[in-house]
Amino acid sequence: MFTGLGAFPLTPMNEQGVDEKAFMGLVQQLARAKVDTIAALGSTGGYAYLSRAERTRIAHLAVEAAEDVPVMVSIGALRTREVLALAEEAQKVGVKALLLPPVSYQKLSQDDVFSLYETVTANISVPLCVYDNPGTTHFEFTDELHGRIAALPNVGSIKIPGVPESPDLACARVERLRELIPSHVTIGVSGDVFAAVGMNAGCDAWYSVMGGLFPHTALAITRAALSGDADEATRLSDALKPLWALFRQFGGSFRVIATAAELRGLTCFPSVPLPLRTVTGEGRDQIAAVIDALELS
Amino acid sequence: MFTGLGAFPLTPMNEQGVDEKAFMGLVQQLARAKVDTIAALGSTGGYAYLSRAERTRIAHLAVEAAEDVPVMVSIGALRTREVLALAEEAQKVGVKALLLPPVSYQKLSQDDVFSLYETVTANISVPLCVYDNPGTTHFEFTDELHGRIAALPNVGSIKIPGVPESPDLACARVERLRELIPSHVTIGVSGDVFAAVGMNAGCDAWYSVMGGLFPHTALAITRAALSGDADEATRLSDALKPLWALFRQFGGSFRVIATAAELRGLTCFPSVPLPLRTVTGEGRDQIAAVIDALELS
Numbered sequence: 001m002f003t004g005l006g007a008f009p010l011t012p013m014n015e016q017g018v019d020e021k022a023f024m025g026l027v028q029q030l031a032r033a034k035v036d037t038i039a040a041l042g043s044t045g046g047y048a049y050l051s052r053a054e055r056t057r058i059a060h061l062a063v064e065a066a067e068d069v070p071v072m073v074s075i076g077a078l079r080t081r082e083v084l085a086l087a088e089e090a091q092k093v094g095v096k097a098l099l100l101p102p103v104s105y106q107k108l109s110q111d112d113v114f115s116l117y118e119t120v121t122a123n124i125s126v127p128l129c130v131y132d133n134p135g136t137t138h139f140e141f142t143d144e145l146h147g148r149i150a151a152l153p154n155v156g157s158i159k160i161p162g163v164p165e166s167p168d169l170a171c172a173r174v175e176r177l178r179e180l181i182p183s184h185v186t187i188g189v190s191g192d193v194f195a196a197v198g199m200n201a202g203c204d205a206w207y208s209v210m211g212g213l214f215p216h217t218a219l220a221i222t223r224a225a226l227s228g229d230a231d232e233a234t235r236l237s238d239a240l241k242p243l244w245a246l247f248r249q250f251g252g253s254f255r256v257i258a259t260a261a262e263l264r265g266l267t268c269f270p271s272v273p274l275p276l277r278t279v280t281g282e283g284r285d286q287i288a289a290v291i292d293a294l295e296l297s
Numbered sequence: 298m299f300t301g302l303g304a305f306p307l308t309p310m311n312e313q314g315v316d317e318k319a320f321m322g323l324v325q326q327l328a329r330a331k332v333d334t335i336a337a338l339g340s341t342g343g344y345a346y347l348s349r350a351e352r353t354r355i356a357h358l359a360v361e362a363a364e365d366v367p368v369m370v371s372i373g374a375l376r377t378r379e380v381l382a383l384a385e386e387a388q389k390v391g392v393k394a395l396l397l398p399p400v401s402y403q404k405l406s407q408d409d410v411f412s413l414y415e416t417v418t419a420n421i422s423v424p425l426c427v428y429d430n431p432g433t434t435h436f437e438f439t440d441e442l443h444g445r446i447a448a449l450p451n452v453g454s455i456k457i458p459g460v461p462e463s464p465d466l467a468c469a470r471v472e473r474l475r476e477l478i479p480s481h482v483t484i485g486v487s488g489d490v491f492a493a494v495g496m497n498a499g500c501d502a503w504y505s506v507m508g509g510l511f512p513h514t515a516l517a518i519t520r521a522a523l524s525g526d527a528d529e530a531t532r533l534s535d536a537l538k539p540l541w542a543l544f545r546q547f548g549g550s551f552r553v554i555a556t557a558a559e560l561r562g563l564t565c566f567p568s569v570p571l572p573l574r575t576v577t578g579e580g581r582d583q584i585a586a587v588i589d590a591l592e593l594s
Contacts, residue, residue, distance in 0.1 A: 015378050048402040049375055078346050080571035081312050105345040105433060106573055107548045116572040136402060138435060251404045274377035275413040276403055 001070050001097055002129060002157035002186040003204045004036030005222040007211035008044040010258055011058055012267035015274060018054060020061055022267045026212070027065035029266075033215035036205070036222075038066045041073040042099060043136050044209045044254055048076065049273045052086060060093040070096035072129060076103045076137075080116055087124050097156065098124060101131035102139045110145045117149045127156030129207075133190065134161065135252075147180035155185055159207045162191035163198045170194075170201035178202070192218075192253055193244040196237035199225035209253040210243065213261055214296040242290045255279055256287055260296075263288050298367050298394055299426060299454035299483040300501045301333030302519040304508035305341040307555055308355055309564035312571060315351060317358055319564045323509070324362035326563075330512035333502070333519075335363045338370040339396060340433050341506045341551055345373065346570045349383060357390040367393035369426060373400045373434075377413055384421050394453065395421060398428035399436045407442045414446045424453030426504075430487065431458065432549075444477035452482055456504045459488035460495045467491075467498035475499070489515075489550055490541040493534035496522035506550040507540065510558055511593040539587045552576055553584055557593075560585050 009026040012019040030038050040062035041047040041055055050058065059073045075086040075098050087098055100120060102113045121128055130149055132141045146158060158181065163170035174187060181187075188205030189198025195206045199222065206225075211218030217240070225233035247253045259278040261267040272278055279287060306323040309316040327335050337359035338344040338352055347355065356370045370392050372383040384395055397417060399410045418425055427446055429438045443455060455478065460467035471484060478484075485502030486495025492503045496519065503522075508515030514537070522530035544550045556575040558564040569575055576584060 043403070078570075102572075106340070106551050107432075108572060109548065112572045112574060115574075119571075135404075251406065254403050273375075274416075275399075275405060275409045277409060277412075 001037060001072075001127065002188065004206075004226065005211050005215070005219055006037040006039045006072065006188060006205055006207045007035040007215050007218065008039045008042040008207065008209050009212040010261055010267065010271065011041065011045045011050070012261070012271040013046060013049065013273050014270045018050070018058065019268060019271070022271075023058065024061055024065040026261070026266060027062050030212065030215050031065065031067045031069045033219060035069060035211060035215050035219065037072055037097070038062060038069050039072045039099060039207060039212075043074070043101075043133070044212055044257065045074070046273070047074045048103070052082065052089070055086060056089040056093060059090045059095055063094040072097035072099050074099040074101060074131070075120075076101040076131070078103050078105055080119055083116070083120055084123055087120060091124065091126055095126065097127050097129060099129045099131050099159070101133065101137045104138050108139050110142060113139060113141070114145060114148055117152055117155075121152040121154040124154055126154070128154050129157040129159055129188070130155060131159045132161055133159070143177060143180055146177060150181035150185045157186040157188055157205065159188045159190050160203075162194040163189060163201055163203070165197065167197060167200060170197050174198070174202040193247065196221055196225055196233040200230040200233055209257055210296070213257050213266070216297045240294060243294060243296070246287055246290055250279055250283065259284060259287050260291050263291065298334060298369075298424065299485065301503075301523065302508050302512070302516055303334040303336045303369065303485060303502055303504040304332040304512050304515065305336045305339040305504065305506050306509040307558055307564065307568065308338065308342045308347070309558070309568040310343060310346065310570050311567045315347070315355065316565060316568070319568075320355065321358055321362040323558070323563060324359050327509065327512050328362065328364045328366045330516060332366060332508060332512050332516065334369055334394070335359060335366050336369045336396060336504060336509075339504075340371070340398075340430070341509055341554065342371070343570070344371045345400070349379065349386070352383060353386040353390060356387045356392055360391040369394035369396050371396040371398060371428070372417075373398040373428070375400050375402055377416055380413070380417055381420055384417060388421065388423055392423065394424050394426060396426045396428050396456070398430065398434045400434050401436050405436050407439060410436060410438070411442060411445055414449055414452075418449040418451045421451055423451070425451050426454040426456055426485070427452060428456045429458055430456070440474060440477055443474060447478035447482045454483040454485055454502065456485045456487050457500075459491040460486060460498055460500070462494060464494055464497060467494045471495070471499040490544065493518055493522055493530040497527040497530055506554055507593070510554050510563070513594045514591075537591060540591060540593070543584055543587055547576055547580065556581060556584050557588050560588065
């Protein structure tokens with residue numbers, strides 16, 4: 001469940017609603033590619049932009065389209081009571097794991113966040129992945145807090161936001177965290193640009209944005225890294241440098257991948273909710289050129 | 298509307314719901330103190346933690362309890378379509394102004410945010426205050442963007458997040474912004490610690506967290522500064538240094554003011570939604586001691 005490639009599909013949506021057909025197409029593509037986990041309704045899957053009813057509906061469709069690949073969904077929300085309600089509904093429709101980001105508006109303390117995970121893990125029956133991404137949640141975990149949370153029942157994995165670029169520093173980072181958490185809790189790297197170096201440094205999983213649209217490309221990197229062929233993983237990742245450059249240019253992976261899905265005809269324009277917009281004009285042509293040249297699939 | 302003291306009352310709430318009676322008591326206290334604007338459902342008023350139906354209900358109660366003091370409410374939401382729906386409902390219940398923070402989850406570009414304000418200002422009939430607070434919205438306005446937005450119809454004010462501590466630098470900051478915006482658009486300072494220096498530097502309003510609970514104390518500073526008695530405003534603000542120190546200690550003003558409201562018996566514990574919590578233990582005693590010693594009212 002919490003090892004290998006966790007692929008995060010988009011949820012195509014606009015002012016009219018969610019494009020369920022396109023969503024199921026994206027999930028089916030991941031199931032056919034045999035990714036290890038389908039992580040629907042992550043940040044990439046736009047959970048933050050959807051109502052509880054929409055999220056439950058999408059979780060249900062994901063489980064249906066995923067066939068035998070396990071589905072994980074985010075239950076992130078600003079209020080604990082909403083998180084608990086989302087967890088219950090998601091489990092009812094058959095998800096196999098839950099992803100919990102400590103979403104914040106007013107700043108949360110380390111103790112607030114521990115209490116949130118303590119409450120939630122005591123009220124679920126499937127395993128939970130801790131989502132650590134200050135870029136979207138605006139909360140910074142200390143390693144000490146990771147240790148306390150990882151010791152709670154039902155915690156299965158930690159999704160970390162990235163690792164240092166240098167392989168030595170990346171190893172040190174992963175080892176430091178590993179010392180603080182139980183051995184059954186896996187560590188998954190996110191931030192696609194860090195994937196190869198993170199898995200080479202000992203991460204058990206890659207929680208991947210690009211893998212939600214281009215699973216074959218992401219699986220090749222994952223399989224190389226996790227089978228111990230660090231050089232091949234690095235080579236495959238380095239070949240994607242033009243993609244990583246686009247991520248930097250357009251303020252992150254989300255907009256680039258959403259634009260790429262439109263370009264490939266897998267979603268209809270517009271596929272993101274206002275005030276978000278996918279890339280148009282010259283930038284769009286640039287993205288088209290890169291995804292074609294790299295033969296992403 | 299957009300000058301003087303804009304006081305931001307708390308919305309007491311917990312896992313059981315909103316304490317409407319306590320909310321109306323807080324608003325009535327502001328109306329009796331004759332603050333210039335009652336800004337309900339701001340960040341302090343917990344708009345981000347409430348459903349649309351709850352927000353419309355609270356806006357209605359605020360208008361009722363505010364008597365002849367104009368009410369402004371936040372219409373912040375992640376999606377433009379939700380912002381538009383909130384604006385419509387708030388206007389229907391009689392608010393006199395709208396406050397719009399560019400709330401983000403996926404990072405917004407300057408152009409995304411301009412489009413948001415362009416769409417919203419074209420669809421409202423009461424004036425709008427632009428809410429600039431990277432601490433809660435995670436969006437950084439450029440001054441150029443402020444200029445473009447302030448030129449849109451129905452924009453009446455900009456709520457800025459603070460000013461430099463030095464009076465000279467604060468004046469330069471306010472003047473630089475003033476040059477870029479139409480003369481009918483006011484500038485209001487927020488971040489209570491910056492209030493006196495901000496108004497002394499030419500801000501027309503103070504959008505105040507502490508003023509939502511202690512209007513008399515906040516009005517004294519406001520009246521001194523806006524009548525030109527900069528020294529008296531500075532003296533009154535400096536006298537509150539123990540309060541500013543608490544804001545720093547507890548990660549901002551929100552938790553301290555919510556705790557103070559409980560201590561004064563104006564709200565019941567717990568008055569904030571989990572995973573947020575008000576301050577307990579030793580910290581709570583500290584807050585009690587400071588608000589009593591300073592005779593805040």
